[in-house]
Amino acid sequence: MPEPPVPHTRAVAGQKPVKGVFSIDSQQLLGIAGISRASQRIFFYAEQQDEQGRVAIQRLSRAFIPSGTKRFITREQLLTQYQPEPSIYLNKVVPVMRRLEEAVGTADTHRQRQELFAAEFEYKSILRLDEEHVKAAFGLGLTYLERQEKHNADAVFHKIMRIDAAFLPEHKHLYNEFGIQMRKLGMYDEAMRYYSRAYLLCRTDEHLLYNMARTLFEKGRLKSSRAMLGKALRLNAGFPEAKAFLAFLESRERGETLAEPPLEEVAPPVDKPPGALDAPEDPGPQARPTPGV
Structure with missing residues (x-):
């Protein structure tokens, strides 16, 4: 409710x-x-x-x-x-949240280096402490996708959809990255679902629109692909990948044989500093009894 x-x-x-x-x-x-x-x-x-x-x-x-x-x-x-309760916030909550972010950085670094089993271990360790940690859940799903474990990835994605905090604009790049990995595995419908989720969070990202056009092209939906490229170029008229892709599609419509441009997805870089979970977890806040009324 x-x-x-x-x-x-x-x-x-x-x-x-x-x-x-x-x-x-x-x-x-x-x-x-x-x-x-x-x-x-x-x-x-x-x-x-x-x-x-x-x-x-x-x-x-x-x-x-x-x-x-x-x-x-x-x-x-x-x-x-x-x-x-300022002492609990400063002495307990702030340190543990900082350690979680550092642990996510460590896991992300493992994944970027293709150390996928180490990445899985780190992400799962974070999720054991905070089962609704959005970045860790996304990272675990991406790890499974990169290992081509579609069933495990799908289970993680369904869990993400139940996390309220996942639907914030700050996470739109994670949905975009999901879409990229799914497209590479030929999961075009799933890729479009996550690109669409990212688009709902941010409608002014030309890179995302380009990636949607890329997937629609592979699905054979050339008209829709062209429309997405048009939207991307209205946001950024100098976007070189979108201009080259649109020129290619227009040449196909004219029956010409223009060489197909590189069609890899593009995305703005996201800084993810490495870190480490360097302190043991504290016991939780102990309930303080108060006299009955």
């Missing part, structure tokens, strides 16, 4: 966006105050989404990782109903 709309509370000018760990009494959260029994503190990672004061909150796992479904409340609700 979708979350009910959250009334916006406009932030006061000059206020910094809220970001950190907050806690609430479990009885207060469940609306059962007044029952005489011990309760616990429940910890959330909170991050303000906009200037109107809309805040996304996620529960912390025992490994201090934000996980599960995001809920949205107002800044006012957060500051009046929840207790800030």
Whole structure:
């Protein structure tokens, strides 16, 4: 069931966006105050989404990782109903999230070097800590594709589709990369599905449109391929690969024998610094008992 709309509370000018760990009494959260029994503190990672004061909150796992479904409340609700926990944020959440990102960098480096079994091990290690880690899930799926394990890759992709955080514009290049690998394996329909997902996240990437045109060409849909190239060139009239590809398609329509241009997919480079998971995981935040009411 979708979350009910959250009334916006406009932030006061000059206020910094809220970001950190907050806690609430479990009885207060469940609306059962007044029952005489011990309760616990429940910890959330909170991050303000906009200037109107809309805040996304996620529960912390025992490994201090934000996980599960995001809920949205107002800044006012957060500051009046929840207790800030700065020490947990600074000493637990920030370090573990940094280590996860470093571990993803290590896994990505293994994959780029074609050390695919090492990459699989690293990605799975991350997903054991945070099963909804978007970059690790994408990386594992790409690893399976590069090993031509279509069944395993498909299972990972279905899981990704259930992760809310996967549908953010910052991840559009990952969908594009999925599409590239699927196209290379002849999985044209699947490739178009992921290119289309990336296109929904960003409609102004000429490289993505070129890759869609490339796949449509291989499916024999020349008119649609030409239309995609037209869109790409309207975004970037000097895009050399798209210009060469379009000239080739137009020559085919005229019955000429222009040499087929190189048709490898193109994508802007994405910086992925290597790193390492260099510290053991801490135990999760321990619930603090509070007296019953």
